[in-house]
Amino acid sequence: ANATVYNGGFPESTVGARYSSYNEGYPKDNFNLPYVAKSICAKDFGRLEAAASAEQDPKFAEAVDTLKNIDYGKVDMIVIMYDAADYLALIPSDNPNDPHELSTYTGGLRNAIEDIQETYPYIRIVVMSHTFAHSVDESGNYQNGGNTDLGNGTLPHYLYKEVDVAISCGVSIIDNFYGTINEDNYMEYMTDYIHLNDAGRKLMADRLAELVNTGYT
Numbered sequence: 001a002n003a004t005v006y007n008g009g010f011p012e013s014t015v016g017a018r019y020s021s022y023n024e025g026y027p028k029d030n031f032n033l034p035y036v037a038k039s040i041c042a043k044d045f046g047r048l049e050a051a052a053s054a055e056q057d058p059k060f061a062e063a064v065d066t067l068k069n070i071d072y073g074k075v076d077m078i079v080i081m082y083d084a085a086d087y088l089a090l091i092p093s094d095n096p097n098d099p100h101e102l103s104t105y106t107g108g109l110r111n112a113i114e115d116i117q118e119t120y121p122y123i124r125i126v127v128m129s130h131t132f133a134h135s136v137d138e139s140g141n142y143q144n145g146g147n148t149d150l151g152n153g154t155l156p157h158y159l160y161k162e163v164d165v166a167i168s169c170g171v172s173i174i175d176n177f178y179g180t181i182n183e184d185n186y187m188e189y190m191t192d193y194i195h196l197n198d199a200g201r202k203l204m205a206d207r208l209a210e211l212v213n214t215g216y217t
Contacts, residue, residue, distance in 0.1 A: 014089050015086050016106075092104045092105065113127075132146065
């Protein structure tokens with residue numbers, strides 16, 4: 001009940017990076033998970049700050065400020081939680097020949113988890129999966145993410161790949177796609193095809209708290 005919670009999320013960011021190696025011409029990659037993890041682990045937020053200062057939305061600079069001022073020696077848990085942004089951004093789920101490729105969903109996740117484990121081995125990592133979501137086609141119609149493959153697999157495909165990474169890295173994984181906000185109840189918890197409303201955010205927080213407090217591993 002007395003937990004201090006920090007929100008270091010960046011708008012529209014993804015688990016996979018856009019480029020497999022850092023591209024100076026695309027500073028937005030700094031907001032994607034593997035680069036955020038690298039900044040945290042190196043305690044070097046210079047590139048993140050520079051990228052945030054180029055953004056109109058103040059949430060970018062606020063998130064950098066939050067991440068920069070955390071005492072990671074006192075952090076008990078890091079929760080990695082992204083929505084279906086990777087699926088919608090057409091980021092490949094994985095590269096079968098290189099499980100660490102940054103520009104894939106599982107590669108970005110694996111790099112981030114391993115970097116944090118190496119630098120802060122005492123911090124517990126919990127991965128919270130994406131919820132149900134739709135994509136929107138050229139005519140503006142919603143397409144069900146549960147069975148629509150945009151080229152790199154459906155949302156369940158991304159979920160299975162995410163579960164694989166969490167298990168192989170030895171971290172906790174919470175399924176929200178089937179377990180929290182799904183095809184049957186999403187209208188109650190989402191403002192549109194992907195974003196959660198307040199009730200949806202509360203439901204996700206309650207699920208995390210319930211599993212953490214019951215000693216779920």
